[in-house]
Amino acid sequence: MPPLFEELDSQDSPLGEISLRRxxxxxxxxxxxxxxxxxxxxxxxxxxxxxxxxxxxxxxEQVNGEDLSVVVGGLGLGYTAVAALKDERISELLVVDALDTVISWHQKELVPLGKTLNADTRNRYVLGSFFDLATDPSNGFDPSAAGKKFDAILLDIDHSPTEYLNPENAGFYTTENLSRMAEQLKPSGVFAMWSQNPPEADFEALLATVFNRVDSHLVSFYNPFQGKDSTNSVYVCIK
Known part of the structure; x- marks a missing residue:
């Protein structure tokens, strides 16, 4: 019988000790x-x-066309990336993460979706700070193609636009830096972002200073620990 709890890996990182448990x-x-x-x-x-x-x-679903190039900011356990690859229009997916430990969990297939991502030739891991790459459009997200533009950028790193995984990330959420990121989108490209909180009107207003259209979606899911539904939100913006 397998143990009810097992720590699969634990490593130091610039943000502190990060661990993977099952x-x-x-x-x-x-x-x-x-x-x-x-x-x-x-x-x-x-x-x-x-x-x-x-x-x-x-x-x-807001992206038009075929042969799509997409960036995912934040690898995590791989669910955003794998969900994106279900879209057959995608020809390449760059998954950007600042922690080599997290990328190695997938490369070594310590997490279940690592096998799926490793087997899909459209997927590529990029080790680097999403926020540094997002605000440097002359170089951009693809280390092999400086200044490349993308059809969509999907971001899931901070807890919300006002609660940060790293305090240094706060500087990204400005018109200036969001505009730098938007330069890396093709015309009518899409920026989407996850948040653990309900949609925030101030952030919607900020996004509207950069994008032509801003929509917010409340996503409900059952929380068995609380015995009721919980919610997160997704902002979807069109250039």
């Missing part, structure tokens, strides 16, 4: 639950992935 909760059957912690803070769990997947589906 557990089973008998009340939920024999499913494996994967969790990522940064220090004592829970970052993500495979128990709750609906909004991460919705980030891809809601964002990509």
């Amino acid at each position: 557990r089973q909760i008998p009340a939920f059957g024999d499913r494996d639950i994967y969790e990522v912690k940064l220090g004592e803070e829970f970052l993500m769990s495979s128990m709750f992935v609906e909004a991460e997947e919705a980030l891809s589906t809601l964002g990509l």
